[in-house]
Amino acid sequence: MPAAAFLSAPPSRLSLCPQTAPRRALAGAIDRLARAVLLCGRIEEAPRMRLTSFSDYALRLLIYAARHPDRLITIEEAALAYDISRSHLTKVANVLTRAGFLNSVRGRSGGLELGRNPAALSLGEVLRVTEPDMAAAECFGPEEIRAPNRPGALDAAIRDALAAFLQVMDHRTLADLLAEEQE
Known part of the structure; x- marks a missing residue:
């Protein structure tokens, strides 16, 4: 199947083993992974938002605890x-523990657990904690490092884009990620 057809095909058509539910779940996971790999190879057609590995690891740790x-x-x-x-x-x-997203239990049989209900934990809230000085581009951060000859309209456009990104992340929760994972 050509890459373009693969990316646009509905998941049901791409399913490898539709006979049983566990196989469908595995096929869905493979479909999503394959689509992600193909999209990463098409950078000119698929713009990317970059977060630090710290935020990536934070989201993964929360997902692991929620599982x-x-x-x-x-x-x-x-x-x-x-x-x-x-x-x-x-x-x-x-x-994550200081922010109340995780609870820490000390001692020999200690560990971590979610500090909040996954449905009440927005991804935007997590990103605001893990990326406190988030800027859409290196040079578009706080005013003290702003280039003097950069147009203010460009700053406004990038601020709007960052606000839109965070607004989308505010509407997605940890529970949403878990539900999508199980589809």
Whole structure:
């Protein structure tokens, strides 16, 4: 199937094993992964928003905790599951715990658990904590580093784009991500 047809085909047509529910779920995951890989290779046609690895790891850690609501998770197991540095994930967990997104239980049988209901945890809120000085481009940050000869209209356009991005993320929750994952 050509790449363009693959990207535009409905998931039902791409399903590998439609006979059973677990196989459909696996096929859906493969479909989404294949589409993501194809889109990443088409940079000129698929603009990307870049977040720091810190935010990426924070969202992954929250997803991991949400997947295991019946028990405490450890940084070690999440680091292994996502192939992330344990020390970096520890820093992420500390920020998420201070923000109240995760609860930390100390001790030998301790670990982490979600601090809030996944349906009440917006992705925009998480990004505002993990990207406190978020700017759409390096040179479009705080006024003190603003280039003096850059047009103000350009700053306004980029501020509007960033606000629109955060507004979309405010309407998506951790529960939404979990539900999409299971489709």
